[in-house]
Amino acid sequence: xxxxxxxxxxxxxxxxxxxxxxxxxxILGAQVHGAVNFVTEDTLKGRSVHQSYTLGDFLFALVLAxxxxxMPPADKLMGVNGFRHAFAVRHADFDxxxxxxxxxxxxxxxxxxxxxxxxxxxxxxxxxPSGNFLExxxxxxENVDYAKAPQLDxx
Amino acid sequence: MIDxxxxxxxxxxDLDRSEAFYRxxxxxxxxxxxxxxxxxxxxLLGTNTRQxxxxxxxxxxVAIRPNSSSIHHAWLLTIxxxxxxKDRFAAAGFDINDSRAQFRARGENSVDIFDPDGHRFQVQAxxxxxxxxxxxxxxxxxxxxxxxxxxxAVKAFVKGKFFLVRIEEGFLAVSRWCTHMNxxxxxxxxxxxxxxxxxxxxxxxxxxxxxxxxPCPTLRLxxxxxxxxxxxxxxxxxxxxxxxxxxxxxxxxxAGASSRFPETxxx
Ligand code: FES
Numbered sequence: 001x002x003x004x005x006x007x008x009x010x011x012x013x014x015x016x017x018x019x020x021x022x023x024x025x026x027i028l029g030a031q032v033h034g035a036v037n038f039v040t041e042d043t044l045k046g047r048s049v050h051q052s053y054t055l056g057d058f059l060f061a062l063v064l065a066x067x068x069x070x071m072p073p074a075d076k077l078m079g080v081n082g083f084r085h086a087f088a089v090r091h092a093d094f095d096x097x098x099x100x101x102x103x104x105x106x107x108x109x110x111x112x113x114x115x116x117x118x119x120x121x122x123x124x125x126x127x128x129p130s131g132n133f134l135e136x137x138x139x140x141x142e143n144v145d146y147a148k149a150p151q152l153d154x155x
Numbered sequence: 156m157i158d159x160x161x162x163x164x165x166x167x168x169d170l171d172r173s174e175a176f177y178r179x180x181x182x183x184x185x186x187x188x189x190x191x192x193x194x195x196x197x198x199l200l201g202t203n204t205r206q207x208x209x210x211x212x213x214x215x216x217v218a219i220r221p222n223s224s225s226i227h228h229a230w231l232l233t234i235x236x237x238x239x240x241k242d243r244f245a246a247a248g249f250d251i252n253d254s255r256a257q258f259r260a261r262g263e264n265s266v267d268i269f270d271p272d273g274h275r276f277q278v279q280a281x282x283x284x285x286x287x288x289x290x291x292x293x294x295x296x297x298x299x300x301x302x303x304x305x306x307x308a309v310k311a312f313v314k315g316k317f318f319l320v321r322i323e324e325g326f327l328a329v330s331r332w333c334t335h336m337n338x339x340x341x342x343x344x345x346x347x348x349x350x351x352x353x354x355x356x357x358x359x360x361x362x363x364x365x366x367x368x369x370p371c372p373t374l375r376l377x378x379x380x381x382x383x384x385x386x387x388x389x390x391x392x393x394x395x396x397x398x399x400x401x402x403x404x405x406x407x408x409x410a411g412a413s414s415r416f417p418e419t420x421x422x
Contacts, residue, residue, distance in 0.1 A: 003182025003239060006204040007163060008231035008279065013223030029156045034355055058160035067222035079166065079194055082218045082274065083228070086209075088161040097156055118190030118199065119207070120161075131220075137161060146205035149231065 006149040009059035010085065013069060014130040017051050020062050023128050027104045030055040056087055057149055071131040077109040078125045078133060086135035091121060094138045098124060162207035163228060164193070167272050170212040174198045176271055180247050181230065182240060183208060218273035229277040237264055237280030244268055260353040261285060261337040285336040288375070288394050288422050291315060298387040301326070301408050309342045309360060315391030317377050318342060318349070320360045325407040328389040329362045330375040349374070361400040373397050375422070378414040379406040396422045
């Protein structure tokens with residue numbers, strides 16, 4: 001047993017909230033979860049203005065970057081920025097998922113196969129419009145009944 | 156399309172050092188080395204759910220992108236795990252005070268921890284205080300004469316933590332404790348609603364959740380009594396839970412009127 005239940009959310013930065021919403025909701029199927037601190041006095045108190053999304057069981061807080069974040073090179077689809085979020089799709093849906101990325105004109109790398117001894121099957125790697133790295137994969141353990149994350153509704 | 160979150164990849168400059176940190180300080184389980192095709196030597200770690208953490212060794216790490224802010228990842232712990240984690244963090248030399256304590260709802264526990272490469276983590280846990288019904292044992296609060304409240308008025312009481320609301324039909328004493336997680340609501344006169352600065356819930360003057368990103372149960376009420384002389388008394392030590400607004404909850408602006416609620420609604 002680990003001494004950590006789960007990862008509940010991440011805050012990442014984007015250049016444009018509308019562009020991010022179109023990408024996460026339109027292409028990946030995320031749901032808008034919350035608009036936080038869209039009130040002037042909150043901003044004046046130093047709270048961050050952000051919009052949050054749920055993608056599967058994960059909460060993303062998309063925070064506006066205060067200045068232009070340097071973008072990774074266009075052909076760089078993995079690495080550079082220090083972290084990447086990976087979402088699982090069912091093995092049976094994997095090809096349809098790739099077709100969906102293609103149809104939406106999202107450049108991606110892969111599919112890349114993982115070693116048989118590990119839990120992951122194959123991955124594709126891509127970026128959101130602000131250069132945050134993402135991954136979609138199917139997992140060999142997709143039918144294992146893992147503990148569920150405690151219900152949490154914050155962010 | 157998406158079946159759920161699978162894992163987060165974190166780039167690190169020294170795999171041994173980081174694996175030890177994520178295992179011993181954060182408390183994750185080490186699953187194994189090089190189980191994943193990625194850009195460098197890697198170690199896969201596990202939480203108590205399906206979610207995994209993949210540490211990948213690279214020569215150089217930019218943990219926070221330049222000109223961005225607020226980048227962080229949050230572990231969710233049970234409150235017992237949180238107490239143990241705080242001891243480990245303190246032993247590892249971290250400041251375990253919450254740097255953003257003023258922005259937290261009651262029962263929301265959080266500390267910020269940076270890993271050896273500067274990746275920022277929020278470690279959070281919720282205690283039962285987040286959702287308990289709070290009572291301050293103030294005793295009944297005198298709220299002045301009913302004629303001093305114009306229709307539409309909302310007066311916030313600091314002692315007892317309630318709003319006395321005068322709507323056309325009469326009076327409601329609405330609890331200021333947010334039904335999401337005990338944030339303290341404020342009245343936004345310019346928008347005609349109650350607002351929770353914790354996670355953005357909004358409620359109308361009757362205490363109903365407004366169409367917003369955070370639908371919550373209807374706000375609790377407190378009993379209102381209007382004396383023979385027209386003075387109003389509110390008892391914040393009695394809370395009334397409700398499923399929605401019902402006109403019968405309103406106390407008419409008449410001498411001698413008072414709230415009536417079924418026994419089962421009291422909490
Ligand atoms: S405590 Fe979460 S919205 Fe009020």
